Amino acid sequence: MKRLIAVMVTVVFVLGFGVLGFAADMDKCGSCHKGDKALDKIVKSKKIESCDALMKGVKEGKAAKMHEKLTADDYKAACKTLNLK
Numbered sequence: 001m002k003r004l005i006a007v008m009v010t011v012v013f014v015l016g017f018g019v020l021g022f023a024a025d026m027d028k029c030g031s032c033h034k035g036d037k038a039l040d041k042i043v044k045s046k047k048i049e050s051c052d053a054l055m056k057g058v059k060e061g062k063a064a065k066m067h068e069k070l071t072a073d074d075y076k077a078a079c080k081t082l083n084l085k
């Protein structure tokens with residue numbers, strides 16, 4: 001019985017962190033990209049089909065300055081949630 005409780009606590013713990021981590025990833029872009037400017041909408045309207053195209057679009061776009069602080073990992077995380085390769 002004790003063991004079962006330990007396992008359940010571990011599972012809840014890990015799941016909780018997974019969700020928190022996911023939310024943090026989303027926030028990197030989501031703090032600015034929401035509503036009409038949500039990333040999935042941008043990706044669709046600009047016909048961005050890969051992670052490379054996404055990064056290129058950002059760097060060459062008029063808002064490049066807004067993205068200076070973002071790292072390659074941030075883009076990778078964003079690509080993952082957007083299902084880009």
Ligand code: HEC
Binds near residue numbers: 032070075
């Ligand atoms: C500090 C605010 C901010 C953050 C954080 C941010 N963006 Fe942006 N982003 C902008 C603004 C402002 C624009 C210009 C929107 C427009 O065209 O009206 C933009 C435009 C873009 C565009 C379109 C570029 C173009 O002009 O073709 C892409 C793609 C994009 N962002 C991706 C991302 C991704 C991916 C992240 C997270 C890793 C991110 N952004 C985080 C503010 C932000």
